[in-house]
Amino acid sequence: MDRPVTHEYSELDVPVDGGALHVGVWDVDAGPAAPTVLLVHGVTASHLAWPFVVDRLPGVRLVAPDLRGRGRSNGIEGSAGMAAHAADLAALLDALGIERTIVVGHSMGGFVSVVFAHLYPERVTRLVLVDGGLPLDVPAGLSTDELVAGILGPTAARLSMRFDGPAAYLDFWRAHPAFAQAWTPELERYLAYDLVPDGEGAFRPATSYATTADDTVDMNTGTALPSALAGLRHPARLLTVPRGLQDEPPGLYAPEHLERMLREYPDVRHERIDGFNHYTIVMSPAGAEIVAGVVREELAASS
Incomplete structure (x- = not known):
């Protein structure tokens, strides 16, 4: 049955x-009186990662950018990094006249959200972090390429691939283990949006490898995230899942590492959500229902 x-x-x-x-905006009839939530996507995603969640938040105004270097924001010049993304989010809220908002970040978007709340504390009421936002378990001393490959694996390798067109790109993704049980029309729209001309007659993912590398290095070895977590002053709720980008256990946060991080940052409220991988917690009907439910609870708490 179609949702209204x-x-x-x-x-x-x-x-x-x-x-x-x-920027994508999902507005409601209540206009400026409606509660607003800012949605921040992951490292190689776009604002179209969020429609499943949006559909489950009637009456809520949702705002989601393509982060610089992704989607239709891939023409922005200059380096990326958590502070640059935070400044972009502040400019977005200014442009839309939004003073303060709940921020929901998925994957890298969780890291961006934590830094944004630290650098612009007056713009944020509460944080919802979906499988991201606390430091990952990364060995020290890795080169940039080793770091990116170690964390993202085939996700990073895809950025250098070329495709004949949308049909070939969708066929590539159909074989992806993360979506074996979660293929939907919404997912197809998200994937098709990601494909852009490469200037030589073929198509490529919109996100550049250089941008991904900048962000991956900054969120894992830079100072912005540790400083933000050390100075955390907003209520923060973290959802993690047991399977990763390739639907593999234990996911981004192995239990032992996660326990250490939660001891180090005890103000972060954590919930483990079984039955999902890094993608399907946001980009599937069942996962989005859980995320939307958490957002509704945080909206109620903020009001």
């Missing part, structure tokens, strides 16, 4: 340092 349409979707570009940030 509860949002009016639009897109806009917001000026930021180095170019324009492309």
